[in-house]
Amino acid sequence: MNHITPPTYTATQERILDTAEHLFAEHGIHATTLRTITGAAKVNLAAVNYHFGTKEQLIQAVLLRRLTPLNNERQRQLDTVLQTASAEKRTAHVDEMIRAFIEPTLHFAQQNDANKDFMSFTCTMMMNPNNEFRSLFTSIMEPLIDQLFAALQTALPTVPVAILHMRLQFTIGAMIFAMREIDIPISGQHKQLVGGSKTIINEMVSFISAGMEQS
Amino acid sequence: MNHITPPTYTATQERILDTAEHLFAEHGIHATTLRTITGAAKVNLAAVNYHFGTKEQLIQAVLLRRLTPLNNERQRQLDTVLQTASAEKRTAHVDEMIRAFIEPTLHFAQQNDANKDFMSFTCTMMMNPNNEFRSLFTSIMEPLIDQLFAALQTALPTVPVAILHMRLQFTIGAMIFAMREIDIPISGQHKQLVGGSKTIINEMVSFISAGMEQS
């Protein structure tokens, strides 16, 4: 019942959101001006202020438009894992829980370019030192993270809470970095992590699960 | 022999670098103006342009001043691990190599606040969509990363190259996120990962090693 419905937008508003999302992903929030956005979206300069109020409110709208349904899906999958385990009178497996978190994320990012843009945008927002940007994001994510953490605790009762906390932070870091499609070139080769297949999802789940479950 | 010596700076230049480093870490590069920097450093507005040329050249100087010696230390430890293993006529252990990469980094970050600032600055730079910032960083890191990757390949010959590549990307992502000291609040609690003890280093090494070595 943690399902949240995002607002709906007119055609003009959506064109602004799409363009802003793309430019934010490509050049960052600060480097993208309202003039660039409205120019590329072929709307008047004042359109952003008219439809969204301020630039910051536009940023929030870009974030919430896709983050809300994505998080709903993550919530749904985690619920399914926990309920299935409960019905079978066992604790959920770590890799199941990790997958419930990772699979919707990477599947979402692989659907289309707009979603890829959104992921890049989200990650730069997360990494922004400016806390006002991060706090909106984290406040939305917090209920889900809390639930995941509690589930991890019951699945790994021998791991101290502080250690488990660290491991979850490592997990989120690995996810963000992979999703941002930033990669350190190795032997001069750039390699796109988020490819068309499911190998990246499976590999990430097993990588994280191995680190999580290690004694 | 990959040792690189950074340039030396006058007292004024160092005060500018220290202040810029701190402000970049706290508010990000774009949000930090030359007026803020020179004001806080108690030097004239024109001092940055006089001593460093442009704002971008200042950013590069802030990066290179500490990244060069840090990378030298990482290189030194990795060399030691590889040479010791070679002398004992065995392949280096994965956790040894991972530790050679992680230990200098987190030890460096724990030394003082200026180093913490530098790590935050570096991570935001890494996550900046603007490629011109990232490319300088990655070009410096690349020789070391290549060496680490080659060592991982010999230690884990059964793991396909593409998979190993992914795992190294996860590793770097986890490191960056941990070093940035950004954390997702869990159960409303913010927790500082980079604490005063060695637990974070050991935990990170074992977390990453478990993911790396998993079959």
Next chain:
DNA sequence: ACAAATTTCAAACGAGCGTTTAAATTGCCC
């Protein structure tokens, strides 16, 4: 101690930023 080089300083430059305004245009209902 004095001339030359280096560094600091106050002031200004043009450019670009987010936002506001008020008029022009469009879409819609009765």
Next chain:
DNA sequence: GGGCAATTTAAACGCTCGTTTGAAATTTGT
């Protein structure tokens, strides 16, 4: 088809940005 609200438009606002300038102050070399 006319009246009214919603939208689009062009223009301008005040502000801050990085950078430049030329003179003043300081340091350096002999």
